[in-house]
Amino acid sequence: MKTNSSFMRLKGFIKKEALQVLRDPSSIGIAIVLPIVLLLIFGYGISLDAKHIPFGIVAENKGPAVNSFISNFFNSEYFIPVEFKHVQEANAAIDEYWIQGFIWIKDDFEKKLLAKSVPKISLIVNGVDANTARLIEGYVQGIWAKWIEQNAIQSGLDKSLPVELDYRIWFNQEVRSKNFLVPGLIAIIMTLIGALLTALIIAREWERGTMESLLVTPITVKEFILGKLIPYFVLGMAGMILSLVMAIVLFHVPFRGSFAVLFVASALFLTVALGMGLLISTIAKNQFVAAQAAIIVTFLPAFILSGFIFDLSSIPNPIRTMTHVIAARYFVAILQTVFLAGNVWSVIIPNCAALVLMAFIFLFLVAKRTSKRLQ
């Protein structure tokens, strides 16, 4: 006698998926090795902070005020200062990439200061690497502001001096780039497992001819979709927990929000990613095409256009508008908030809403496109 148990079919199907993941080196590579490598690279290797920058100082007239100002550079961990006699030498050093930039203190500096007028310094920075250039600009301004303040207090002079730069960094006080890179990585890892791995694995069923055998069994479309969703959902959540543990234990990234919010948001995003993976696999029926499609449509946008590395507010408007269709952007926003700022509901709720909407759209399309026929 046959028992037409939907549960039995689903259980058998999930067991098969689990065994396949465990035995297939490429699945383990994508689901476990790649996430760990990415975490280590972004945790230890890549840093968007600039420290120990070779930096030139051109002081045309060295009085006591100039010396006290310059000493600030020597005490800073951001700079390795080198002194030059003439501007031309410093210019040449920039051209040769020997220094990243320099300040030029003209010979009327002390005179102007004594005359209680505003002295000026010039900052010249190599702008090839815009990121570093901006950082240098910020550091120099910081040093300048600090010195002006000190100088004012010492000389008991005017607190009215114009340079009043109040510099405070919120949420990531140490300005460590790993504090926002590592949480963002959770989005990347989930995209890998949810979209790339899932798309590959279904394409493999087509390629090896197992799909045709599956389609003629009594398995229903609903069971097939669930059977593919559940194992990779578990795997994706495991990837998230792995990243979370590594972030907190190994890289000391602060976690200021609640775990519940993180879990709910992760589950939502993973559902979207799985939906994308399943959708790709209904179209791409060989592994090569599926991998290409998954990388171009899901992985690269999650990497570049999600705010994971590049701040979304600094990219041109038309492209920023495009990023609204990229699910990772909503998730990265939630992640960075939950880790660095806490449960900021005004950020979390709209972003979660966007993810819910996308999950519905993708799963609807998948259910519509998956059929038990070959055409």
Added chain:
Amino acid sequence: METVSSTTSNANAPVLVFEDVYKSFLLKQKKIHALKGVTFQVKPGIVTGLIGLDGAGKTTLMRLATGLLIPDKGKIETLGVNITSDNNDSIIIQSKIGYMPQRFGLYEDLTVQENMDLFADLQGIPVSHRRQRYDSLLHMAGLKPFTSRLAGRLSGGMKQKLGLICTLVSRPEFLLLDEPTVGVDPVSRRELWQIIYHLVDEEKASVLISTSYLDEAERCAEVLLMHKGKIIGQDKPSYFTNQVQGRTFLVKATGMSKRNLQQILHKVPGVIDAIIFGSGVRLVTESDFSLPDAVKNKVGELHIEPIAPRFEDGFMALLKSIEGEKRLGTSSLKLTKKKKDTDHSDKKVIVVKNLSRKFGDFYAVKNISFYVKKAEVFGLLGANGAGKTTTFRMLCGLLPVSEGIAEVAGTDMRTAPSEARSKIGYMAQRFSLYGNLTVMQNLKFFSTAYGLAGKRRKERVKWAIDSFALGPYVDQNSEDLPLGFKQRLALAAALMHEPEILFLDEPTSGVDPFARREFWDHINQLAENGVTILVTTHFMEEAEFCDRIVIMANGQILTIGSPEEIKAQARTKDLPEPTLEDAFIALLEKRTEIAEAA
């Protein structure tokens, strides 16, 4: 045991009904009409064979019957259920039928047991019912010792048997098998058939099996003949065989080679089919046929004896009556006769002595010796995993020799494999052509790869196009070519550098009898021109085309000889006229007995 057949009301009702079914596909903007008005019924409780050439529409028919495809027009009833209506009905059917697609989807990274469990789960078989079913199926397939082995590690024949028993876990009432025996060695093939018969006899199942191996048609109770999307006949196989009763002969000539004789007889009007069989030529003729005197004079002394017709003869005759004069494997190959290459010295061009190849501790080939003479057609036969491909690769210089001597065209393969390579042509199993290059681009590429340049290259490309009649196709992508032309192109590519020796690795696996005849026509002409041919095959009829064959098992040679000599070895009282397949299986069984006794 308790197959409740409440839904199938009448035991004599057909299990499959097609009524005027049409199906077409769009392939690269071209409409392919796969089925053009197909009507038939499959009777319950028997094995029905679906026979046809490649591209006849067999797979499309199978997929329609299982509900994987929906017809453009017409009605299909499987086990009394109209499956053309909507999706739910096809799911009802799918729990009652078993379907094994052409490439059965086993999960290669799951073990034998896990594969069976998966299909049992998907079919909803209660766990308590499984043990007994598994035992009997594994026993039938001879897979009991291998339940914990990964399916990917099984031999081709074992995979196919596992695929079959996976579809049988649920005791299907109706079993559809799409070319289950392609690329399977004769022993496994026989075992597959035993499982199928068991199913029909013991479990009263109905079976529809498609095949392009015509000798398998004789194993069916009834056959459906398909040609170009239409059913052209349905009857017992013996009906088709009887159509050519008295029209089949074995012809032998004393004064000329069997290949020359075959080519002459082929062109005689009234001859439907002429193929090499042992030391003679097997002839199928029109009903009122007599050999013209002109031919008799040309050929010299002839022995003609009547021979029992086979199903294949009837099939060829039927197709010829539909297709007319054209096709039927007349080769258009025009080889430039080599100037006086007929020094019939028995020069040995391949010498193998005590040759072995080890992978770790395992001997893939162990201590084999044989030789091949110039212009001989030499066959390597054996079950999957017998060591044929390993031997081949050593002789082509693709794999280093572990022990022993291998001399090819006078070159020692241990020391100078690259020197020998310029004298060797190699055609791999799935013709290695670049599908998205045109015929011309493929030829140009292969000629360059063989180091041809300038005038010589131009000449050889022209030669290939002229001799293989590829002219009309030069600008087509090779993947879009008809199968026969793909084969020609692959052969042409392997011949660009005029090799002395041609290696063919299962060249006609899964190819229909027409394409196979055409291909062998080319090969025979090459042999006549002094090219030595080495061929591996599973297909026993093909072995008849060889001058001499070796049969291998477990890396060793079981026997060497001409097809006639090997058949003679298997002659017994019960089996006075054994086929090569009988001889092959007898040899393997004897060997297994010895191995088990030891």
